[in-house]
Amino acid sequence: MTVLKNVQFSKLIKAEGRLREFNFRKSNGIAGPVYHIDVSDDRGNRYYINMQLEDNAWTVQEKNLPPWIQEAVVQFHPAIIEQEG
Numbered sequence: 001m002t003v004l005k006n007v008q009f010s011k012l013i014k015a016e017g018r019l020r021e022f023n024f025r026k027s028n029g030i031a032g033p034v035y036h037i038d039v040s041d042d043r044g045n046r047y048y049i050n051m052q053l054e055d056n057a058w059t060v061q062e063k064n065l066p067p068w069i070q071e072a073v074v075q076f077h078p079a080i081i082e083q084e085g
Contacts, residue, residue, distance in 0.1 A: 006026070007024070007025070007026035007083065007084065008023075008024065008025045008026070009023075009024050009083050010022065010023050010024070011024065011079045011083075013072045013075045013076075013079070014072070014075075015068045015069065015071050015072035016067075016068035016071065020039055020040075020068075020072070021039065022037055022038075022039045022072070022076075022079075023037065023038050023039070024036075024037050024079070024080065024083070025037075031052070032052065032053055033052075033053055034050055034051065034052050035050070035051040035052075035058065035076075035080060036048065036049075036050055037049040037050070037051065037076065039069065041066070041068075047065070047066070047069060048062075049061075049062055049065065049069065049073075050062065051076060051080070057077060058076060058077045058080050060073050060076070
């Protein structure tokens with residue numbers, strides 16, 4: 001019997017000159033593991049990002065993200081590796 005571990009964590013990542021809280025949640029789908037990430041902007045608008053494991057690297061699936069999120073994306077993979085390690 002295979003046990004799938006539920007992974008959920010928050011990470012403070014500097015984006016747009018200040019720390020923002022990014023919430024990570026892992027789900028195991030048919031196509032493999034996926035991380036769902038959410039963060040809010042200064043006005044309280046929530047952004048949702050999906051990351052999928054491709055060639056041993058976590059990559060963002062969404063296009064046209066705000067520049068401050070694009071700036072923070074490079075820090076997502078190390079945050080995931082740190083949590084899973």
